[in-house]
Amino acid sequence: MSDAVETVALRRHFGAFKAVDGVDLAVTRGEIFGFLGPNGAGKTTTVRVLTTLLGPTSGSARVAGYDVVSQGAAVRASIGVALQEAGLDGLATGRELLRLHGRLAGLSRGDAPRRAAELIELVGLAEAADRRVMTYSGGMKRRLDLAAALVHRPTVLFLDEPTTGLDPASRAIIWEQVRTLRSQDGVTVFLTTQYLEEADVLADRVAIIDRGVIVAEGSPAALKAKVGTDVIRLEVDGATAELCAAFTSVPGVTGAEAAEGGVVVHAADGGAALPAVLGILGGRGLAVGRASVSSPTLDDVFLAVTGRPAGHDDTDGAADVRAPAPHPAGGVRS
Numbered sequence: 001m002s003d004a005v006e007t008v009a010l011r012r013h014f015g016a017f018k019a020v021d022g023v024d025l026a027v028t029r030g031e032i033f034g035f036l037g038p039n040g041a042g043k044t045t046t047v048r049v050l051t052t053l054l055g056p057t058s059g060s061a062r063v064a065g066y067d068v069v070s071q072g073a074a075v076r077a078s079i080g081v082a083l084q085e086a087g088l089d090g091l092a093t094g095r096e097l098l099r100l101h102g103r104l105a106g107l108s109r110g111d112a113p114r115r116a117a118e119l120i121e122l123v124g125l126a127e128a129a130d131r132r133v134m135t136y137s138g139g140m141k142r143r144l145d146l147a148a149a150l151v152h153r154p155t156v157l158f159l160d161e162p163t164t165g166l167d168p169a170s171r172a173i174i175w176e177q178v179r180t181l182r183s184q185d186g187v188t189v190f191l192t193t194q195y196l197e198e199a200d201v202l203a204d205r206v207a208i209i210d211r212g213v214i215v216a217e218g219s220p221a222a223l224k225a226k227v228g229t230d231v232i233r234l235e236v237d238g239a240t241a242e243l244c245a246a247f248t249s250v251p252g253v254t255g256a257e258a259a260e261g262g263v264v265v266h267a268a269d270g271g272a273a274l275p276a277v278l279g280i281l282g283g284r285g286l287a288v289g290r291a292s293v294s295s296p297t298l299d300d301v302f303l304a305v306t307g308r309p310a311g312h313d314d315t316d317g318a319a320d321v322r323a324p325a326p327h328p329a330g331g332v333r334s
């Protein structure tokens with residue numbers, strides 16, 4: 001079976017400006033694919049081309065097996081789209097809007113309300129369904145967007161920054177619904193986000209786009225493994241060079257150095273190395289104040305591949321690859 005999304009050397013230029021400049025993507029059916037990048041990277045432009053709202057300048061793209069240029073109608077019948085700038089009519093109720101979407105998608109007079117009711121349940125809007133959309137919170141509107149995109153049971157769902165501006169609880173609700181769609185209905189989800197952490201928790205694979213070009217691609221774990229090792233931080237008095245050397249005898253430990261208030265140990269798998277590392281301290285009668293293990297984040301990946309932190313679009317064009325940022329202290333990540 002063909003991939004859910006496949007692009008080859010896809011370009012979309014606006015005059016001389018290269019918003020999307022040679023993108024190759026392959027998204028497997030049933031995958032949650034995270035499309036990451038800072039403001040202006042080319043995410044929405046790519047989604048607009050994939051959803052047939054915008055023609056490519058050159059290159060090709062197939063969605064659900066259909067060519068976006070020559071088979072646009074078949075593409076549109078296969079996909080659901082929740083765009084970044086949603087155009088919901090505030091005077092209608094959520095239920096009315098979903099019925100209307102159903103009718104527009106070709107559902108019968110009887111089926112459209114049934115599907116609307118199902119979707120209201122699915123996205124958890126039962127209590128608000130008969131209120132005007134203008135009274136909805138941002139999170140409720142995004143859930144209604146999601147429901148509207150699902151009316152005709154698409155096999156490929158495009159969500160453009162579905163959680164931008166939402167509080168953590170509302171984001172978690174959307175994440176849960178995306179996971180359910182994939183696990184229950186096998187829907188392929190192509191999701192853009194600026195939140196590296198969102199791709200990390202949700203996506204099977206991610207591609208990072210920067211200035212119209214893919215700069216990294218892989219599973220979140222593989223990308224993180226590329227930039228570095230886990231870091232174990234230990235609060236301990238009397239961290240000497242000799243002690244640091246002793247840590248390197250632990251399997252998987254790649255280095256250790258004294259740091260303010262203690263010691264920092266680098267290991268391929270911090271959790272696995274931690275007991276032996278603590279054992280060495282215990283064997284020397286050294287008490288540990290606080291211990292933490294942190295893994296590299298997708299922020300570190302972004303910095304490593306673009307030379308600047310995510311969300312900081314410096315315009316000098318510098319693209320030197322720098323070392324990953326130091327990991328935030330204190331937090332325990334798996």
Ligand SMILES: Nc1ncnc2c1ncn2[C@@H]1O[C@H](COP(=O)(O)OP(=O)(O)OP(=O)(O)O)[C@@H](O)[C@H]1O
Pocket residue numbers: 014017019037038039040041042043044045046084194
């Ligand atoms: N119709 C257009 N005409 C000219 N330039 C455009 C047009 N649409 C987008 N662009 C430019 O293309 C670049 C990429 O825009 P795009 O909307 O794809 O970015 P994005 O990655 O979705 O960013 P954001 O995270 O802010 O939504 C931007 O510099 C934008 O100004």
Ligand SMILES: [Mg+2]
Pocket residue numbers: 043044045084160
């Ligand atoms: Mg966008």
